[in-house]
Amino acid sequence: MKRSISMLMCTFFVLCCIATTETAKNVEENTPSAPNYAADVSWVVKATALDKTVDVFYVYPTIYSAESPRNMNIHEKALRASTQHLMVTQAGAYSETANLFAPFYRQMTIAELDPETDMFQNPYFKIGAEDVERAFDYYLEKLNPDRPFILAGHSQGAMVLIHLMRKHFNDPALQKRLIAAYLIGYSVTHDDLEKYPWIKLAQGADDTGVVITYNTQSPEATGSPVLTPGAVCINPLSWTTTEEAADKSLNLGAVFFNEKTSAIEREIPQYIGAQIDLKKGALIVTPPEALELGHFPEGVYHRFDYSFFYRNLQQNAAQRVKAYLEKAGK
Numbered sequence: 001m002k003r004s005i006s007m008l009m010c011t012f013f014v015l016c017c018i019a020t021t022e023t024a025k026n027v028e029e030n031t032p033s034a035p036n037y038a039a040d041v042s043w044v045v046k047a048t049a050l051d052k053t054v055d056v057f058y059v060y061p062t063i064y065s066a067e068s069p070r071n072m073n074i075h076e077k078a079l080r081a082s083t084q085h086l087m088v089t090q091a092g093a094y095s096e097t098a099n100l101f102a103p104f105y106r107q108m109t110i111a112e113l114d115p116e117t118d119m120f121q122n123p124y125f126k127i128g129a130e131d132v133e134r135a136f137d138y139y140l141e142k143l144n145p146d147r148p149f150i151l152a153g154h155s156q157g158a159m160v161l162i163h164l165m166r167k168h169f170n171d172p173a174l175q176k177r178l179i180a181a182y183l184i185g186y187s188v189t190h191d192d193l194e195k196y197p198w199i200k201l202a203q204g205a206d207d208t209g210v211v212i213t214y215n216t217q218s219p220e221a222t223g224s225p226v227l228t229p230g231a232v233c234i235n236p237l238s239w240t241t242t243e244e245a246a247d248k249s250l251n252l253g254a255v256f257f258n259e260k261t262s263a264i265e266r267e268i269p270q271y272i273g274a275q276i277d278l279k280k281g282a283l284i285v286t287p288p289e290a291l292e293l294g295h296f297p298e299g300v301y302h303r304f305d306y307s308f309f310y311r312n313l314q315q316n317a318a319q320r321v322k323a324y325l326e327k328a329g330k
Helices: 002-030 077-089 123-143 156-168 172-177 190-195 307-328
Strands: 043-046 055-059 099-103 149-154 178-184 210-212 254-257 264-268 275-277 282-284
Touching (some): 055 123, 077 254, 156 178
Parallel strands (some): 149 178
């Protein structure tokens, strides 16, 4: 009997090893080739006219949804066009203030998104995250040896930057150069703040070296795949972290862009107010109209995390840059 159990355990172990090997093999075989960040083709934008004192290193959200391969091919024309749209609709909130750098990366498909698992351990996520690590290393070594910078992203782009900050920002030299990290549309958690003390939630409108993070949804919304337990949040209208409601009068302008041309279709000052729900870790909003939510559950306004507060984000980036430079005596 003991021998039978031992043989069964050995068989199970071998089968597990084979399955793991097959998974690794499939990831390797089906994954597009890695970007070479020494080549311009591997950058969505690589600023050449450095007419600003500071930079922004921006990482785009999930735009890839195919079942196979599980990681984006950065050379696909349609996907490259989608990233250009985001240089206006999201990165544009920072690029008036900072020189823009944005790498292509082999992000995982949205088909891999599973809120029941730790997405940071997903092997397909790691492929894209490691690309961004290499892009950031190249950026620091070759493109920005000494300028201060903003980190900014949305959704999977924010995830990747959370991963980057966890791994690389326990470095006083990097911390000193970080103006702020806008990690919007994914969850920075209380656990992150405890485990990685260099990740600090912003407490106001002009503190520096801090993280700005929030996920917008309605009061009744449930099941957001980007809102994880223990999420922290700052209100982008009042720049507070309490549950005090921020009136829509504080909203400098919601900006809605044309999906094809990237032109502004509507700009509406005082469009929406916002209030933090500390228990959920969510930013609660009630839009005045029905909106197309894409892949997300009813009431989860993930697609509009930037649009709802676009002008406030734009103003705040400039405000934090000013505060940083004044503090540094520049």
